[in-house]
Amino acid sequence: MTQTAADSPARRQRAQIKERTLRTDQWWRYPLVTFIIFTAFLVYATWAIFDMDYFVSPYHAPFASPCLATSCPEEARLFGLAPFGDWYTWPPGILILGLPAGFRFTCYYYRKAYYRGFWLSPPACAVGEPHRKYTGESRFPLILQNVHRYFFYAAIVIGLILAYDAVLALVHKPGGLGTWILIANAILINLYTLSCHSCRHITAGRLTHFSRHPVRYKAWTVVSKLNAKHQELALVSMFSVMGADLYVRLVAKGIISFPFA
Numbered sequence: 704m705t706q707t708a709a710d711s712p713a714r715r716q717r718a719q720i721k722e723r724t725l726r727t728d729q730w731w732r733y734p735l736v737t738f739i740i741f742t743a744f745l746v747y748a749t750w751a752i753f754d755m756d757y758f759v760s761p762y763h764a765p766f767a768s769p770c771l772a773t774s775c776p777e778e779a780r781l782f783g784l785a786p787f788g789d790w791y792t793w794p795p796g797i798l799i800l801g802l803p804a805g806f807r808f809t810c811y812y813y814r815k816a817y818y819r820g821f822w823l824s825p826p827a828c829a830v831g832e833p834h835r836k837y838t839g840e841s842r843f844p845l846i847l848q849n850v851h852r853y854f855f856y857a858a859i860v861i862g863l864i865l866a867y868d869a870v871l872a873l874v875h876k877p878g879g880l881g882t883w884i885l886i887a888n889a890i891l892i893n894l895y896t897l898s899c900h901s902c903r904h905i906t907a908g909r910l911t912h913f914s915r916h917p918v919r920y921k922a923w924t925v926v927s928k929l930n931a932k933h934q935e936l937a938l939v940s941m942f943s944v945m946g947a948d949l950y951v952r953l954v955a956k957g958i959i960s961f962p963f964a
């Protein structure tokens with residue numbers, strides 16, 4: 704096999720520059736803020752998964768939805784079902800946590816953000832990283848990031864379930880503040896999901912003639928507009944899901960109890 708210039712050992716070596724960076728701006732702010740925000744989210748998510756005040760009729764905390772265990776209150780069960788038998792006694796949120804978490808963890812935006820904020824690989828553009836080797840995402844374990852496209856399908860289902868929860872809240876408590884918080888969250892979560900790069904590829908990624916597929920072309924143009932805002936939607940939906948989840952739990956605990964809660 705012929706070796707190309709891009710494959711050559713000389714090409715794979717890093718540039719030999721002594722200075723860590725020649726940048727003079729505050730490049731460290733992005734990775735630092737990312738680190739703080741994502742750490743706060745992880746701490747909150749860990750607490751929420753084990754907190755059992757996830758339902759107060761008609762509100763369902765997003766981190767515990769869908770509720771599929773027999774330990775869930777009957778009203779909280781998705782379509783009244785509890786497919787996991789009595790043997791399952793752990794918090795119900797653990798059953799579904801892997802799907803939204805896997806979707807975000809393998810998201811292109813989040814990968815960029817936590818590679819910079821947590822692994823400093825690299826911390827910013829044109830800033831040297833502390834690691835000696837770089838193999839990209841071409842080897843185990845990072846090659847597993849390619850499963851993102853499959854998490855996308857699971858995220859579609861989770862997004863629909865959150866929308867269903869919001870509709871239930873609207874039907875049973877249209878004047879409740881929690882209802883509108885759940886609706887706003889469901890919209891943002893679904894916009895984030897639809898703005899996914901995998902979604903854009905699915906709509907029309909392999910077409911060579913847009914003119915022969917007008918519906919898919921239309922879908923692609925809509926998704927492409929959302930995709931341009933993917934980073935913003937990733938962050939805003941992260942805050943919205945955390946805020947909605949916390950709100951429901953505070954109502955369930957009786958900490959928030961005003962009449963229109």
Ligand code: FES
Binds near residue numbers: 811933
């Ligand atoms: Fe971010 Fe798919 S690329 S959710």
